[in-house]
Amino acid sequence: MSDWSRRNFLRGAAGGLGMVVIPTFLTRSGNLFASPTPGIATPAKNLNATYFATSFGVDEQVIRKAMTAALSKGGEFADLFFQHQINNYVGLEDGSVNRAYSSVDLGVGVRVVVGDQTGFAFTEELTPESIIEAAKTAATIAQGSARAIPDAFKVAGRNNYYPIETAWEEIGIDQKIPFLDRINSRIFAADTRVKKASINFSDGTGRILIVNSDGLAVEDYQPSSSIGASCVAEQDGRRERNGYNLAGRRDIHSYGDHEITEIADMAVTRTVKLFEAVQPPAGEMPVVLGPGGSGVLLHEAIGHGMEADFNRKGISIYAEMIGRNVAKDFVTVVDDGTHPHERGSINVDDEGNPSERTVLVENGVLRSYMHDRISAKHYGVAPTGSGRRQSFRHTIMPRMRNTYMENGPHDPMEIIKSVSKGIYCEEFTNGQVQIGAGDFSFYVSSGYLIEDGKLTAPIKDVNLIGNGPKALENVSMVGNDLKIAVGGWTCGKNGQSVPVSQGMPTVRIDGSVTVGGVEGGAQG
Amino acid sequence: MSKFDERLELAQWVVDQATKSGASETRVSITRRRYVSLDYREREVEKLEESVENGLSLALYVDGKYSAHRTSDLRRDALRSFVEQATGMTGYLEKDPYRYLPEPKYYEGRSQQNLDLMDPNYGALSAEERHRMVQEVENAALDAGGDKIVSVEAGYYDSVSEEVVVASNGFVGTAEGSNFWTGASVTAKDEGDKRPSDWCWEGGVHRGGIVDPVAIGKEAVSRSLARVGASKIATEKLPLVVENRTSSRLLRFMGNGLYGRNLQQKSSYLEGKQGEQIASALLSVYDDPLIPRAFGSQLYDSEGIAAKRMPVIEKGVLKNYYIDTYYARKLGVDATTGGPSNIVFETGEKSPEDWMKQLGRGILVTGFIGGNSNSSTGDFSTGIYGFLFDGGQIVRPVNELNIAGNHLEFWHKVIGVGNDPYVFSSWRTPTIVFDALTVAGA
Structure with missing residues (x-):
């Protein structure tokens, strides 16, 4: 019941940083x-x-x-x-x-x-x-x-x-x-x-x-x-x-x-x-997300906000946005539990409903929330196979499975070339979101500066912050190189953890995202 | 006959089973937790939960090899085969000369103090009283928020836990504790689609820790309404006044360099810094497991090491790491304890308001978002939100800001420690004030 248990977070398993480790006598399994x-x-x-x-x-x-x-x-x-x-x-x-x-x-x-x-x-x-x-x-x-x-x-x-x-x-x-x-x-x-x-x-x-x-x-x-x-x-x-x-x-x-x-x-x-690598400079700048793990952006910027329990209660920034144009027409975001062998895939959800590919954003238009039984009934729609729980000791909530953006029209190299000064993000450790305010953040453990359309100095240890709907609106280019993250991601919501995955093609986001670097960081 | 006798006997039986299966040493702990949880929304129960959770944890040392296991199935026939399989599997591992139970010297000197962690009146608490507490919180929030708010999610939680621990080299321990919580998360209306929210939860090891449900509900509302209209500011160098209930986040980032495993695995930026000035002389931090009625209090740690007060940082000088017996042996040092119990500070004289007046312009940080810290290098970067103050007064709410740096520089910027330790956590952090640093924004 601490502050922490009420938060929503996403954590990677790649082991680079490790959140604060409190050694306990038994935590993992054999x-x-x-x-x-x-x-x-x-x-x-x-x-x-x-x-x-x-x-x-x-x-x-x-x-x-x-x-x-x-x-x-x-x-x-x-x-x-x-x-x-x-x-x-x-x-x-x-x-x-x-x-x-x-x-x-x-x-x-x-x-x-x-x-x-x-x-x-x-x-x-x-x-x-x-x-x-x-x-x-x-x-x-x-x-x-x-x-x-x-x-x-x-x-x-x-x-x-x-x-x-x-x-x-x-x-x-x-x-x-x-x-x-x-x-x-x-x-x-x-x-x-x-x-x-x-x-x-x-x-x-x-x-x-x-x-x-x-x-x-x-x-x-x-x-x-x-x-x-x-x-x-x-x-x-x-x-x-x-x-x-x-x-x-x-x-x-x-x-x-x-x-x-x-x-x-x-x-x-x-x-x-x-x-x-060094920590990059601070402030707003164009951000290019590399393919794969950068799906963390979707998980935080839109995924949690589209879980129907938050919308049913009116506490999500997306509560009144279904049917609205929220991104350019080449942006399609899905949460798909049917991707073969992925960590977030499920044959049925924990309420027994078949898993499916749920389209959250279709060609730029906000389409569907992710539902469990209670929210589907509330909205009078079919369940989306998103009702999940950490274990039999926990109650059902709408949760993500594998969240990714579909391929877009751009060549990944062309996307990098289009940026005169910005950063390219490659590896991520964790993210977090405020459902109602829409503010999200994710931690980049490794990437590069982009200068005059080229990847230059490596950067590391930088937190990025933005606002979900604003960031979606500012997705200006989407590559044709979708990759699903291979690492093991774990999503936390109200104190419950479930396995998930995510994916992304190379994507450019203009402005609006704050790069949490340091004064006098790696200079362009 | 003590209420622990039956489970002590079961724990000893498991130890004996392990010995029969070939274990040279064993530690068994059995835990039991009973909890009740109530969620309210729109003046109705939204969710009611009540259950009992059991668990048995087993650490096995077999011929110099080590493994650990957990099960919720406490039937003796199931446990017998569980122990046999676990012991058999351990045989496939490699010998590890550093793995054995703590030397008995670490068990010695256990305090006889009564930590008063169990509310004797837990059993007398009725369902009606539980409902009344959360209803008071919710009603206060709904009344205070009126049409300026979208949602109140109020809740109540209590639990009582018991633990017995038996180790084959003579350790026996029993512990019990209760805790009680109530609070609410409130979401406010803002321009456009934004719905900022904030929360207030308070509680205690005894029911008396919940002082005033009405005040809790009102506080959740005023905090969330204060977030309305938040926006970012341009990047600027500003001092930070970090509120008591959130400053532990920074300390946790810093603390990941303090653990034995990170030290031994060459992943700690604090390696070799014991006895050195790593922070401002205003910073004194202690680990104190022996505070009556505190959330993190204990007479022994998870390995059985007798609990004692330990300076972690004193006047900015790094005094002690958190090292369990395994990594202590690998590092060739004495063990302290594997992890934090209660964190307490030497507090200062001033309130956050005093500090804002003194500093003129800066950020009052009331929360963090995302962020992480690299334990190998001490580099960190994290999102912050809160309020811009100017002329000593709060001007407006701010969000989407970020701070970054390296712990070995950052903690020297502490220019003040508040007079307000946060008592609703085992990390009793006060307000911490930092000299100007770059706050990344627009």
Whole structure:
């Protein structure tokens, strides 16, 4: 309940800077905990054949009893969100694979809805008694007489945007360790200025089952993984640290020689490049965003503001802007949960709705918010598959998935050439937004000055600030080189974190953005 | 029989299971948190939450190898296989000669003080009283805001947590605590589509920490209305008066150079600076875990190190780092503690208003946006917002501004520390005043 928990932020995992680290005894996760019925599940046909029925005895009978308890006070709608999440982490530091962390989360969250009102409770014990108790607690949001539960629950099918061959539960820690050793060796072989390297390999296996009082039931199987490296280099008494990582809903076959080389070489290249870099000058200037990670701009400048809960409450700057022209006609911004294997992709959202490609801005016109069930009902529109939650311990909110700008008409080189004095942004660590005022910021860990149409001196450690609608309006050129960010981004909203990704072609923004450099910074 | 007995017994059982599976040392902590959360909007409950959360954390030291694990499934049969798998997996790792439980000397000298972290009347608090508190906040905000505001989101939260810790080399600890919060976030109307907002939340370890819900609601409204009409100013060199409730953000940026891991991994700009003047002599900062009824108070830290007051910066001189036992061994120094408990300052005499009068023109910083800090070099850059003051008086709200620099220069610019430590956080930061620096704007 601190100030922090009410904020909305986006954080990258590339490891360059690290937010303030408060060491705790256990934070991240490690390997080898197999579920009772491991393997890549295909969705069950009925409630007695789901993962939670066969592994934990949560069958149709238990679910009917829980649903009856949830609706016992007259709730209009109820849903049960079962989750079993197993995370593993193995890390190398000082040349040795000397740490592993793991976590297991198992439980169910019960939600009861009346109009815009929500009652919520969860339990970590999947016994009929505990589930019914949680349902009774959530039910108290309503104060009427019991409502009937559906006669039957139909297990719905779903698409699969992240098919994998081998489950992470079948991969032992001994199969991951060689990746860490090889990346470490390559990093130290690449440049003698490297003094320290940290490498990590994490994977997650999530199983969810959503059952609601409309009679819908949906199961999903959600794999995820990430390999990252960060290194510290020294030159003339100066030290710099930076890193690189690959993340997505992928299995072990996605990581091979090519990826090992990419991670090691990019971590080193990005680190030693900083020796040449300085903080840029301060003030407003044209900003060119390189392709990929600069989608952080969209996430902050428009993404959060287009989440429908903020608009339903009237607290977003975009609350009355649907249908308005907000950018040039070559600007199209989407939030897409269906991009294959991306970190922010989901087959179904955490309310059981199919994922989709939601168009936020189409040819410059503001089109659609991102909805969860409550907001879709409020606005009388179809859900957009954007209802997400950190875990069964948290409640649903509209959230982003993979947010990116579609390709535009310009050649990336032409965009850089068009700027006589400005900055080019390449790597980002984090961002933040004020939903109502529309002010956003993002932190550029690395980039270049642009002088007379050319990239010149490298720059680093600079925060950029602007106003969402103003920045969109000032997007003057959009390249044809869209790239989705490969690193693992995590989005925070009201204290809940979810995995996301983003993307961007090369884009030019005119004026209006303040570059938070220093007086006497790198001069043009 | 203490209420912790059952979980102490479970923790000891897990330690024994780990030993049977081949662990040479083990630390187990079991936590339990019960919470209630209420959100109100438009004079109705928007969301009501109530649950109990359990967790078991396990640190394993197997033949010189180390791993750590967490589970919410506390059934004994599930725990037995959890411990077996965890121990087996640890065997694949490489030996790390620096990994073992803290030397018992670090456990010694634990304070017997009663930190008074648990409100004895927690159990007596009724659902009606909880609802009444948040209703008071909301009604006060709605009444004060009238048609100048778009939205009030009021909330109430309380929780009670318990923890037991058992380590195989003799450490046993139990702790419990409660906390209570209420507040609101208020969004105001502005020109065009802008809807500036601000918040006020207050609370305490005891219910008495919530003094006046009505005042909280009014404060949230006046803060958000004060943001109406904010705009940026041209880039200018100006002094900063950084409000108490937000100045911790700067200190956190600075603090990322203080951690053992960053020091050992050559990623700290503060390496080798112990005993040196790293800030203005006006700055004295202490880590104090033994303050009764404070949010960050504890008798031992997450490794079991006995808590004690520690100077971090004294008259601008760097006195101590935050170093846990693992990185202490790697660095060849004594451990202090792995992370902050309560942060307290030696406060000054003047209020923010006094400082504005004295400085004439500058920025009163009431919030930060984005920003980050490079722990290796000390370079930082962050967005700020707040108010422009001139002639000692607030002139207008400002936003979209940024400050940047390097901590090794920036903290020498401190020209004053306020008389107003912020008590609604474990970081009890006062207002901090900085000499003129470049404020980037239009």
